[in-house]
Amino acid sequence: MKSLFKKHASVWILIIFCLILSVFLANRNHAFFSLKNLVNILESTSYRTLLAIGMTFIIASGAIDLSIGSVLSLSAILTALCLHQGLPVWLCVIIGLASGGLMGAINGVLIHLTRINALIITLATSYIFRGVALIITLGSPITKMPQAFLKFGSGDIFGMEAGVTMAILALLIAFPIMYQTKWGHYLTGLGGNALALKRAGVRIGFYRIGCFIGMGLLAALAGIIITSRLNSAEPNAGLDMEMYAITAVIMGGTPLSGGKAELAGTAVAVFLLGLIRNGLTILSVSSYYQQFITGTLLLIAVIVAELNERKNRIA
Numbered sequence: 001m002k003s004l005f006k007k008h009a010s011v012w013i014l015i016i017f018c019l020i021l022s023v024f025l026a027n028r029n030h031a032f033f034s035l036k037n038l039v040n041i042l043e044s045t046s047y048r049t050l051l052a053i054g055m056t057f058i059i060a061s062g063a064i065d066l067s068i069g070s071v072l073s074l075s076a077i078l079t080a081l082c083l084h085q086g087l088p089v090w091l092c093v094i095i096g097l098a099s100g101g102l103m104g105a106i107n108g109v110l111i112h113l114t115r116i117n118a119l120i121i122t123l124a125t126s127y128i129f130r131g132v133a134l135i136i137t138l139g140s141p142i143t144k145m146p147q148a149f150l151k152f153g154s155g156d157i158f159g160m161e162a163g164v165t166m167a168i169l170a171l172l173i174a175f176p177i178m179y180q181t182k183w184g185h186y187l188t189g190l191g192g193n194a195l196a197l198k199r200a201g202v203r204i205g206f207y208r209i210g211c212f213i214g215m216g217l218l219a220a221l222a223g224i225i226i227t228s229r230l231n232s233a234e235p236n237a238g239l240d241m242e243m244y245a246i247t248a249v250i251m252g253g254t255p256l257s258g259g260k261a262e263l264a265g266t267a268v269a270v271f272l273l274g275l276i277r278n279g280l281t282i283l284s285v286s287s288y289y290q291q292f293i294t295g296t297l298l299l300i301a302v303i304v305a306e307l308n309e310r311k312n313r314i315a
Contacts, residue, residue: 009253010251010252010253010262010265011252011253011262011264011265011268014251014252014265014268014269014272015268017272018268018271018272018275021272021275021276021279022275024279025275025278025279025282025283028282028283029282029283031282032278032279032282037278037282039161040278041271041274041275041278042161042164042274043161043163043164044274044277044278045167045270045271045273045274046161046163046164046166046167046225047163047167047221047222047225047226048222048241048244048245048248048270048273048274049167049170049171049267049270050166050167050170050218050219050221050222050225051068051072051218051219051222051241051242051244051245052244052245052248052249052252052266052267052269052270053170053171053174053218053263053266053267054068054214054215054217054218054219054245055068055215055242055245055246055248055249055266056174056178056249056252056254056261056262056263056266057174057178057187057211057214057215057261058118058211058212058215059191059246059249059250059254059255059256059258059261060178060187060188060191060254060258060259060260060261061187061188061190061191061207061208061211061258062190062191062192062194062257062258062259063111063118063190063191063208063211063212063258064118064119064122064246064256065107065118065122065212065215065242066119066122066123066126066242067103067107067122067123067125067126067129067242068215068219068238068241068242068245069126069130069219069237069238069239069240069241069242070125070126070127070128070129070130070133070238071100071103071104071129071215071216071219071220071223071238072100072219072220072222072223072226072237072238072241073129073130073133073223073233073234073235073236073237073238074099074103074129074130074132074133074223075096075097075099075100075103075216075219075220075223075224076096076220076223076224076226076227076233076234076237077133077136077137077142077233077235078095078096078099079092079093079095079096079099079223079224079227079233080142080145080227080233081136081142082095082096083145083146083149084142089146089148089149089152092149093152093224096220096223096224097217097220097221097224099220100216100217100218100219100220100221100223101213101216101217101220102216103125103129103216104212104213104214104215104216104217104219105209105212105213105216106125107121107122107125107212107215107216108208108209108210108211108212108213109209110125111208111212112204112205112208112209126242130235130236133235134235134236136235137233137235139235140235141232141233141234141235142232142233143231143232143233144231145227145228145231145232149228150228150229150231151228152224152225152228153224153225153226153227153228153229154228154229162225162228163225163229166221166225170218170221171263171267174263175263178261178263179261179263183207183210184261186202186204186207187207187211187261188258188259188260188261189202189259190204190207190208190211190258191257191258191259191260192258192259192260193259219238222238222241223237223238226238240291243294243295243298244273244294246298247269247273247294247297247298247301248266248269248270248273249266249269250298250301250302250305251265251269251272251273251297251298251301252264252265252266252267252268252269253265253305254266255305255308255309256302256305256306257309273294273297276290276293277290280293
């Protein structure tokens, strides 16, 4: 039991913090533990969970992706445009997902071929993708989606809200991929020692590009869910979503340098951040504090992660 706690210390600490925060919020407002509020928390964190799952794979592989908010926005815009052309909903969703995968592939290919730091490449493509979304829409949202599409993000699947169900399914798929397949093993290897993998004959470009394609698909899915819920595709949707995802991943215990993935920690961290957002709303605290708190948590998480890495290197 002691070794289990030590191995996943970040997960247990986050769970304990969630429990403490829940008790505090419940004492301040009895509506906190109502079914409606718990559902609100799950719904608001569902698409963020999708982004954080993809970012866990990216960071574990030793990279980072600052373009996911822009990928989310442009994928949603392209989906909405297809819907307005009268195409079937299922085809529009596929086109939206494919566009996200393509943008992820562009990131992966550029990073692999140029050997430029992923932070710089994805920072540049984030502006490019966002610019395309703004050019297409002239800065205006696309509204009035077909009724059938609105059920995609807000309908029920297996008795739960569709977005929540998709987030849970994504987690259930991500765990075996990361921990029980060669693909996941090579991804963490990329973050740990990419040169050793290359010398072993592993096609590191294939796995690097595949990782970014997966991130693009998840960002596109998140964008489609948001569009379905709001009945609107916004060219400015997804702003700062990458920082939210990075914060959840680092808080969850995945080191920023890569080489290790803590998916369970990511999932709990996303829920904790959702809990904090919900708690601030219940306590009638200004939403402006949310960015301050998220930034503070990211700074603390990075400092703790770096100190742990230095301690492990010395040991």
